Amino acid sequence: MAKNSISNLPGFRDLTPDLCLFRNYLFETWRRVANRYGFVEYEAPALEPTELYLKKSGGELSSQLFSFEDQGGRQVTLRPELTASLARMAATYQREYPKPLKWFEIGECYRYESPQKGRLRSFYQFNADILGEAGTGADAELISVAIDTMRELGFCEQDFVVRLSDRNAWVDFAEANQIAPEQLADFLSVVDKLERDSAEETDKKLVPWSLTRTDLEKFINDPGNASEAYQEISANLQARGLADFIELDLSIVRGLAYYTGTVFEIFDTKKTLRAVAGGGRYDTLIDSLSDGSVDLPATGFAMGDVVIGHLIEQSTEPTLRFESWKRENRPVEIYVVIADEANRPQALKVVQDLRDHGIRVDYPLMPAKFNKQFKAAEACRARFALIIGSEFPELSLKILAFRQEESYHATEELPAQLKKRLSEPDGPLLA
RNA sequence: GCGGCCGUAGCUCAGUUGGUAGAGCCCCGGAUUGUGAUUCCGGUUGUCGCGGGUUCAAGCCCCGUCGGUCGCCCCA
Numbered sequence: 001m002a003k004n005s006i007s008n009l010p011g012f013r014d015l016t017p018d019l020c021l022f023r024n025y026l027f028e029t030w031r032r033v034a035n036r037y038g039f040v041e042y043e044a045p046a047l048e049p050t051e052l053y054l055k056k057s058g059g060e061l062s063s064q065l066f067s068f069e070d071q072g073g074r075q076v077t078l079r080p081e082l083t084a085s086l087a088r089m090a091a092t093y094q095r096e097y098p099k100p101l102k103w104f105e106i107g108e109c110y111r112y113e114s115p116q117k118g119r120l121r122s123f124y125q126f127n128a129d130i131l132g133e134a135g136t137g138a139d140a141e142l143i144s145v146a147i148d149t150m151r152e153l154g155f156c157e158q159d160f161v162v163r164l165s166d167r168n169a170w171v172d173f174a175e176a177n178q179i180a181p182e183q184l185a186d187f188l189s190v191v192d193k194l195e196r197d198s199a200e201e202t203d204k205k206l207v208p209w210s211l212t213r214t215d216l217e218k219f220i221n222d223p224g225n226a227s228e229a230y231q232e233i234s235a236n237l238q239a240r241g242l243a244d245f246i247e248l249d250l251s252i253v254r255g256l257a258y259y260t261g262t263v264f265e266i267f268d269t270k271k272t273l274r275a276v277a278g279g280g281r282y283d284t285l286i287d288s289l290s291d292g293s294v295d296l297p298a299t300g301f302a303m304g305d306v307v308i309g310h311l312i313e314q315s316t317e318p319t320l321r322f323e324s325w326k327r328e329n330r331p332v333e334i335y336v337v338i339a340d341e342a343n344r345p346q347a348l349k350v351v352q353d354l355r356d357h358g359i360r361v362d363y364p365l366m367p368a369k370f371n372k373q374f375k376a377a378e379a380c381r382a383r384f385a386l387i388i389g390s391e392f393p394e395l396s397l398k399i400l401a402f403r404q405e406e407s408y409h410a411t412e413e414l415p416a417q418l419k420k421r422l423s424e425p426d427g428p429l430l431a
Numbered sequence: 432g433c434g435g436c437c438g439u440a441g442c443u444c445a446g447u448u449g450g451u452a453g454a455g456c457c458c459c460g461g462a463u464u465g466u467g468a469u470u471c472c473g474g475u476u477g478u479c480g481c482g483g484g485u486u487c488a489a490g491c492c493c494c495g496u497c498g499g500u501c502g503c504c505c506c507a
Contacts, residue, residue, distance in 0.1 A: 007498095010498085010499080053507085061505090061506090061507065064505080064506085064507090080507060081507045082507095083507070084507080109507090111506085111507085113505075113506075114432090114504095114505095115499090115500085116500080116501065116502070117500085117501065117502090119506075254507090255505080255506055255507070256506085256507050257507095258507080274506085275506090278507095302507085337465090337466085339465050339466090340465085369463080369464070369465095370463090370464075370465045370466065371463065371465085371466065371467070372467095373465095373466090373467085374466055374467035375467055376467090377467065378467045378468075379467090385466085385467080387465080387466080389465065390465090396466095398466075398467090400467070403466085403467085403468095405466090
């Protein structure tokens with residue numbers, strides 16, 4: 001704001017402690033769900049050779065890369081996504097691991113785009129992929145991870161929907177309508193924009209193939225056009241009790257070229273935001289990025305932190321979940337109040353003992369007035385205040401939320417006693 | 432790359448027909464030398480985004496520019 005101060009770059013966020021806490025909550029949830037499904041975490045470099053991203057994607061995307069030349073004259077790029085690096089790593093190291101690989105990564109990505117709601121220039125992505133399994137069991141497993149991630153965050157059937165589709169259905173459609181294979185990408189981009197374009201616009205684009213919007217809509221609205229893969233995935237999710245979360249939607253084809261079969265996107269039911277997550281099968285990407293040396297079928301999905309952040313913010317249950325997580329992970333469990341400065345050495349010893357036992361403890365670094373110390377305890381959202389004063393070794397533990405005090409003694413047992421106390425509820429529930 | 436809206440204190444904003452700046456919150460201190468949610472008192476903070484123009488006089492009017500935001504394009 002001030003003229004001479006340097007501010008953050010557009011689309012880059014300063015994560016103050018509050019925001020960082022939310023990020024950590026997301027990361028922890030993503031990681032927990034992935035681990036629950038037997039996925040292992042890996043990490044690729046954030047900076048990659050530029051050609052990794054130019055090899056497979058079109059010219060349009062290269063203008064949205066954060067690219068530069070390093071001091072050694074190499075053309076390098078900050079990763080705009082995680083999949084290309086995964087494919088590179090998989091091609092390099094896959095022989096060391098039994099198949100299928102179930103790998104996930106959480107990393108920051110960078111795209112030079114104009115920032116707007118739900119889209120920034122730097123953001124975090126949760127990416128889960130299954131490599132080396134071509135069957136629909138892998139796709140179903142992956143979609144299940146996506147659904148459970150949403151459930152774990154506090155969302156239910158009423159809140160979101162997985163719109164599931166299969167590009168192969170459109171391959172069949174193209175064949176039946178004499179669309180040449182080399183025109184498929186162009187045709188799919190018309191399908192992709194169906195929802196956003198006007199009827200006239202779509203009809204105009206379809207003229208080369210002698211089709212109309214109505215033809216496409218008819219195809220999309222006929223459940224009979226669902227592919228065999230869709231049926232299998234649907235049955236798989238049905239068996240898990242998760243079928244209610246998915247919905248056949250052939251209008252979903254996803255933007256880019258590398259998808260080869262099943263594709264899906266997660267939306268909030270009211271569709272107030274852009275897609276929360278998306279993914280699909282990309283059976284030829286690794287082969288193509290490794291110049292044919294490694295051929296691994298693959299399926300994966302990604303969820304960014306920005307859109308899901310908005311969705312959590314505007315949803316009741318997910319917000320409550322986050323609040324409850326914050327209570328369980330409060331930064332300070334016990335604030336030590338030094339009532340009498342003469343006892344500061346004893347207090348420091350208690351503080352250290354508690355910390356040695358893994359209890360999160362804070363205390364006034366310098367002499368401070370008594371009520372000031374309680375305000376500090378309140379400010380750091382401590383659960384208990386341990387008062388150390390002239391009656392030492394007698395101590396008083398104040399349960400801050402209930403304004404009640406309990407008596408303790410500074411013995412070797414104290415840390416264990418307080419640890420136990422921390423595992424118990426604050427106090428008696430009022431009838 | 433294109434368009435709508437907005438730029439005044441760290442944050443949210445007010446500022447009359449033009450007369451050289453205000454509130455609330457936050458932060459710090461005190462009332463309160465052994466008890467934190469309320470209350471009261473005091474304190475810090477601005478080239479009014481930047482540049483030019485009109486005027487005796489511009490936060491206010493005009494032009495330009497930069498930044499933010501929302502949308503279009505795009506969305507790995």
